[in-house]
Amino acid sequence: MSRSDDRKMKELVDRLVAMSPEPPPFPEEVSVTQREESSKMRPILVFAGAALVVLLAAGIPLLLARGGGDVEPVATTTSTVASTVTTVSEATSTTGAAPTTTSPVVTTTQPAPTTTTEAATETRGVVVFFMQAPENSFTGNPALVALATTVQASPEASDALAALQMLTTDELFLPDGIETMIPDPVDVVSVTREDQVVTVDMNEAFLDGAGGLLADMTMLNQLIFTAGEGVEIAEVLFTVGGQPVTAFGSEGLDLSQPVGRDAFLDQLNSVNVDAPVFGMPGDPLVVTGFANVFEATVSLELIDDAGEVVVEDFTTATCGTGCWGAFRFETGLPDLDNPLLTARVFWHSAEDGSPSDVVSVPILWGDDVQWPDYTVQPSTP
Numbered sequence: 001m002s003r004s005d006d007r008k009m010k011e012l013v014d015r016l017v018a019m020s021p022e023p024p025p026f027p028e029e030v031s032v033t034q035r036e037e038s039s040k041m042r043p044i045l046v047f048a049g050a051a052l053v054v055l056l057a058a059g060i061p062l063l064l065a066r067g068g069g070d071v072e073p074v075a076t077t078t079s080t081v082a083s084t085v086t087t088v089s090e091a092t093s094t095t096g097a098a099p100t101t102t103s104p105v106v107t108t109t110q111p112a113p114t115t116t117t118e119a120a121t122e123t124r125g126v127v128v129f130f131m132q133a134p135e136n137s138f139t140g141n142p143a144l145v146a147l148a149t150t151v152q153a154s155p156e157a158s159d160a161l162a163a164l165q166m167l168t169t170d171e172l173f174l175p176d177g178i179e180t181m182i183p184d185p186v187d188v189v190s191v192t193r194e195d196q197v198v199t200v201d202m203n204e205a206f207l208d209g210a211g212g213l214l215a216d217m218t219m220l221n222q223l224i225f226t227a228g229e230g231v232e233i234a235e236v237l238f239t240v241g242g243q244p245v246t247a248f249g250s251e252g253l254d255l256s257q258p259v260g261r262d263a264f265l266d267q268l269n270s271v272n273v274d275a276p277v278f279g280m281p282g283d284p285l286v287v288t289g290f291a292n293v294f295e296a297t298v299s300l301e302l303i304d305d306a307g308e309v310v311v312e313d314f315t316t317a318t319c320g321t322g323c324w325g326a327f328r329f330e331t332g333l334p335d336l337d338n339p340l341l342t343a344r345v346f347w348h349s350a351e352d353g354s355p356s357d358v359v360s361v362p363i364l365w366g367d368d369v370q371w372p373d374y375t376v377q378p379s380t381p
Helices: 003-019 031-067 159-167 204-208 213-227
Strands: 085-089 105-109 122-132 143-153 188-194 197-202 235-240 243-248 253-255 271-273 285-291 297-303 309-316 325-331 342-348 355-362
Touching: 122 159, 122 213, 143 159, 143 213, 143 355, 159 188, 159 197, 159 213, 197 204, 197 213, 204 235, 204 243, 213 235, 271 342, 271 355, 285 297, 285 342, 297 325, 309 325
Parallel strands: 143 271, 197 235
Antiparallel strands: 085 105, 122 143, 188 197, 235 243, 243 253, 271 285, 285 325, 297 309, 297 342, 342 355
16 A cells, blocks of 8 residues: 555544544543543544444345335234224324334223013912992991902012002902002001011001091001911001001001001991802802801802892801801802802891891802902012
8 A cells, every 4th residue: 555545544534533423421530531541442433433334335225125125014913802892092292203102092891791680479379358338237337358369479578568569559450349448659668577466567658547537447457457367366566667657547546556456346347258258169168257246147148140149048156246256157059050159248137137237259269369350460579
């Protein structure tokens, strides 16, 4: 190499050195040391920079030649989940700075499963007490009549609750002449039993009664006899909101203590039927009840659908002429095809022998468990 070439090479190196930035100082070193080491490092940096330039110059065309100038896309995989809605939001920069890679925000919404469960119910037979205005009444008091029907009730509900809710339903259809004195707003909340006491919790409307003293007494008799059905020597405690009732009906009657079936008998007809009447071919017809009649003599007639008397009978109650006694009939049925019979229970007037305080009860025939004219399905308790 000639001197001219050496000079040119030196000038080139000086230019490169002048272009190279000085390395940052180390905090623990003094400035004099930084300058000395910087001077020593410059040739190394120069050659390193030159090598980098050469590599870049040679590598870029090579990369372009291998890739053909195209950039292959990055493979993406999308997973779809059934019954799931997924939304992806990308972060966007509005500052004009270099783009920044931000992980997408993923929001997943999945509808909650819905389950519809029907409350379990069962069909059961219950006995419900209604009232009837008797024929040729001496006192004008209503008679109690027991009817059988079926209800849809939950397995947990007691028979008393199922029967009382039947009694207070507003969808009641009864045979002609059978009524209820319980107003529509009155409802039964719950029924519990401890020993011989049945506690019946009523709603607030119960406190108003049925609109008069006799109506109030009839309403209570219906509830007491229905709640105590099948319970020997049962008493009923009425509560409202769990608290004993101290003022009921038009007269503000105190019901804070349990009351039995004998509590309001004097406000009833002298003859009452306390069980549904069933007729089975080949079996005697059974009619039971309680009465307070002259010489304790109670009479029975079976009337066919033409109004003709087909059977007559009488029996003696356990007490009479000023006291209440139980009576029971067991009588044969006539040989009739598909008989439509009505049982009439009464006592004969001591003055003229005419039927008095007559109660008429439809007879359920065969395997029927309810009178077809009052098929009702009240709300499930």
